[in-house]
Amino acid sequence: MKQLVRHVTALLESQEQRQRARRPDDQQNHVRAVEGVICNLAYAILNPPLPTGWLATDTRNGERGKGRYDNPAFGTTYRNLLAQLEANGVLHRQTPAAFRGERHSIRPTSRFGDMVRSSGISFADFGADPAREVVLLRRVKRSYSPETGRPRKDAKQVDYEDTSTSRAYRAAVRELNAFLDQADIAFLDDGLEPVVDPHSRTLTRRFTIFDEQELRFDQVGRLFGGFWLSLKKERRKQIRINGEPVIDLDYQSMFTRLAYADLCLQPPAGDLYAIPGLEAHRSGVKLAMNCFLFDETPKRRTWPQDMGFSLETGADIAGADTIQGKLPDGWTVNRTKKAILTVHPALERAWGRGLGYRLMWQESEILLAVLRELMEQNIPALGLHDGLLVPLSRMDTALEVMRHQSKAIVGVELPCSVKA
Incomplete structure (x- = not known):
């Protein structure tokens, strides 16, 4: 991979007609920009981006390259670099119609693909930039669509000032990433699509603030980025750690138990999502209960058209399952809420205040x-x-750690088990 980057860099520099050499910092950024583009194009040969095969890229000058989430190498000369690479048969560029608000995109040429394949490059040759920001904060502004009247969310990353909390979170994620990077983690090829890259292990932690909230890091905070997170459940059995098959462990009814812990109460025994009349619709009950936890007022009268902000993943998604689609016909918000409260009357105090x-x-x-x-x-x-x-082989140890850490953090030992 390094040899390929050096080859392309030398090719570009041999064709430059510069009156004077770049300053040292500018030369370093130039080399890093070439490396960044070539590595991403080469990776796209091994794992083509779905569904189009194109890589979106920001070619606007403005503040690009200057923010917390930007690589400073991709500054004002980036657009010229892409033109040079196109002229040398390395990539194709695609410029979208301005009125559609889309980004420019690039893809490798067949000639470049031949160079990558003949070099014997594999997933093991790639790694994330160690300077990449791993603590992400975005601001979500809620409004209503003037066309449909439906609620919508506009999200934008916040170029925040560091705090002692953000620094501690960043250090913890980077330490975990460094450990996983050296771990013996493999994926047994199952011949399915998309292709799985077991070396894609760099995690980021993502936080959210809303509307006019001040800077804070106590909302959402989930980890994203590892290859296993986007894998369908049935494909995870192909993962090997230290040569062993893996086992899936999880906390039982975790969100509802955390809500009880917030109220300083003990939940009833048994399956917390077993509600009279809805015994065959456990997933719908779970979504409904989570919906009430994320609601910021108790005034909901209808189910959301879609989940919008996924209560399962914390990521904005389109076309998510509707709650209504997972409940029987005729189960309105009011009817469902009353049925749940017959089993969990205390939860009414946790609903409708954005606790989720x-x-x-x-x-x-x-x-x-x-x-x-x-x-x-x-x-x-x-x-x-x-x-x-x-x-x-580490199942029992992991279950004990899961129980211990839940007690240490929320004061309650949350039950956990092998996921069914």
Whole structure:
């Protein structure tokens, strides 16, 4: 990979007609920009971006390259670099119609693809930029669409000033990433699409603030980025850690138990999502209860058209399952709420005040603590929001750590088990 980058860099420099050499800092940024583009194009040969094969890229000058989430190498000369690479048959460029608000995009040429394949480059040759920001904060502004009248959310990343909290979170994520980077983690090829890159392990932690809230890091906070997080459940059985199959462990009814802990109450025994009349619709009950936890007022009268802000993943998604689609016909918000409150009357005090975003943060704090303790015991584990994948032989140790860390963080030992 390095040899390929050096080859392309030398090719570009041999064709430059400069009156004088770049300053040292500018030359360093030039080399890093070439490296960044070539590495991403080469990666797209091994793992083509779906569904179009094109890589979106920001070619606007403005503030690009200057923010917390930017690489300073991609400054005002980036657009010229792409033109040079196109002229040398390395990439194709695509400029979208301005009125559609889309970004420019690039893709590798077939000639460049031949260079990558003949070089014997594999997933093991790639790694994330160690300077990449791993603590992400975005501001979500809620409004209503003038066309449909439906609520909508506009999200924008916040170029925040560091605090002692953000620094501590960043150090913890980077330490975990460094540990996972050296761990023996593999994926047994199952011949399915998309292709799985077991070396894609760099995690980021993502926080959210709303509307005019001040800077804070106690909402959401989940980990994203590892290859296992986007894998369908049935494909995770192909993962190997230290040569062993993995087992999926999770906390039972975690969100509802965290809500009870916030109220300083004990939940009833048994399955918390078993509601009379809805015994065959457990997933719908779970979504409905989570919806009430994320509501910021108790005035909901209809189910959301879609989940919008996924209560399962914490990520904005389109076309998510509707709550209504997971409940029987005729189960309105009011009817469902009354049925749930017959089993969980205390939860009415937790609903309608936006508590879910802080519970998601508590969930993430527990998971990070579990991963950290296992790391200290030299046990690689892959976090899954409210659970984790561990080597089969370390199951009992991991379950004990999960119970211990939940008690340490929220004062209650949350039950956990092998995921069904």
